Amino acid sequence: xxxxxxxxxxxxxxxxxxxxxxxxxxxxxxxxxxxxxxxxxxxxxxxxxxxxxxxxxxxxxxxxxxxxxxxxxxxxxxxxxxxxxxxxxxxxxxxxxxxxxxxxxxxxxxxxxxxxxxxxxxxxxxxxxxxxxxxxxxxxxxxxxxxxxxxxxxxxxxxxxxxxxxxxxxxxxxxxxxxxxxxxxxxxxxxxxxxxxxxxxxxxxxxxxxxxxxxxxxxxxxxxxxxxxxxxxxxxxxxxxxxxxxxxxxxxxxxxxxxxxxxxxxxxxxxxxxxxxxxxxxxxxxxxxxxxxxxxxxx
Ligand SMILES: [Fe+2]
Numbered sequence: 365x366x367x368x369x370x371x372x373x374x375x376x377x378x379x380x381x382x383x384x385x386x387x388x389x390x391x392x393x394x395x396x397x398x399x400x401x402x403x404x405x406x407x408x409x410x411x412x413x414x415x416x417x418x419x420x421x422x423x424x425x426x427x428x429x430x431x432x433x434x435x436x437x438x439x440x441x442x443x444x445x446x447x448x449x450x451x452x453x454x455x456x457x458x459x460x461x462x463x464x465x466x467x468x469x470x471x472x473x474x475x476x477x478x479x480x481x482x483x484x485x486x487x488x489x490x491x492x493x494x495x496x497x498x499x500x501x502x503x504x505x506x507x508x509x510x511x512x513x514x515x516x517x518x519x520x521x522x523x524x525x526x527x528x529x530x531x532x533x534x535x536x537x538x539x540x541x542x543x544x545x546x547x548x549x550x551x552x553x554x555x556x557x558x559x560x561x562x563x564x565x566x567x568x569x570x571x572x573x574x575x576x577x578x579x580x581x582x583x584x585x586x587x588x589x590x591x592x593x594x595x596x597x598x599x600x601x602x603x604x605x606x607x608x609x610x611x612x613x614x615x616x617x618x619x620x621x622x623x624x625x626x627x628x629x630x631x632x633x634x635x636x637x638x639x640x641x642x643x644x645x646x647x648x649x650x651x652x653x654x655x656x657x658x659x660x661x662x663x
Contacts, residue, residue: 367548368545368548369544369546370545370658371544371551371552371630371657372419372550372657373417373552373654373656374552374553374626374629375652375653375655376555376595376651376652377424377554378403378557378651379428379496379499379558380648381455381456381499382399382455382572382645382646383400383499383645384458384499384502384503385452385455385571385572386400386404386572389502391460392456393457394454394455394456394457399571399572400574400577400645402643403642403645406641406642406652407503407640407652409641409652410503413638413640413654414504419551420511421465421468421551421552422505422510422511422512422551422552422553422554423513423540423544423552423554424512424553424554425517425553425554425622426514426620427496427557427619427621427622428495428517428556428620429496429497430516430519431484431517432518432523434518435483435516435536436483436484436486437469437473438466438486438491438493438513439464439469440464440486440488441463442461442463442489443464443489444460445492446458446460447460447493447494447495454571462508463512465511468543468547469485472513472515472539472544473485475539479535479539481536481539493514496557497514500554501554504554513551515625517621518621520532520621521620521621522619525608526611529621529624530604530607530608534604535628536625537626537629537630538628540553540629553630554626555623555625555626556622557620557622558616558645558648559587559588559591559614559616559617559618559649559651560585560587560588560614560648561648561649562580562581562584562614562648563580563645564647577644578647579644580644584614587614590606591606591610591651595639595651595653600633601632603623604624607624631657633657635655635657635659637653
């Protein structure tokens with residue numbers, strides 16, 4: 365019998381393009397002096413943590429690949445092009461060259477379809493991969509030496525409401541876990557979203573001027589701290605229970621469903637997540653957090 369696959373880590377992996385800009389990788393055209401170090405050091409701690417485990421593939425759910433109806437999966441093995449952030453073309457012009465695990469993508473697609481979800485494989489070789497997918501993957505694995513599975517988010521939270529989207533994402537998470545187990549592969553999952561997401565609408569003259577960076581408002585900060593504390597204390601179900609209120613009251617980027625999908629795929633964790641870092645980007649709240657299912661058993 366084939367070896368059973370497993371989700372070896374789940375990560376809340378936010379994607380502000382400012383983080384890649386401030387890292388100055390060769391792939392990005394603009395260059396920065398510094399910026400958003402608390403978050404970038406958080407990603408550094410995440411990378412160190414993931415270097416301790418073997419994994420085969422990154423599976424990323426992105427709020428910025430928005431398919432209005434249903435869930436789509438990258439279905440072409442190679443994508444190579446230039447990704448330009450539509451809001452921040454001055455910060456993010458990233459030349460990507462990435463590999464997709466199409467077999468696993470198809471496996472998750474088939475499981476999700478079997479669970480009654482509306483699904484589609486995206487097979488256009490000229491498709492431009494979104495910056496949410498690229499930033500989360502780059503900050504997690506800047507060597508780009510692992511294939512990825514790219515999953516779209518949909519407009520259910522706006523078209524219906526957050527509860528409807530949440531129910532769908534719970535099914536998608538379960539389908540993801542089953543497909544990973546059937547694949548025999550070891551997967552790291554990335555929920556590519558900020559927490560609170562009300563942001564500034566003007567930019568300072570020096571974009572990386574950290575004297576201008578702070579949370580947009582106190583209400584958002586309180587919500588972010590509450591969510592982080594629940595995740596740090598293993599209250600996955602409580603996070604799901606307040607997800608609709610959090611999303612609406614903190615204008616959170618969880619409206620794409622990424623975090624709900626992740627918690628579901630992890631079997632709704634009742635064990636603590638590790639907080640690698642928290643910081644604001646143009647006023648939004650961002651946490652890099654990692655769950656390790658079965659860590660205690662392995663130790
Ligand atoms: Fe975003």
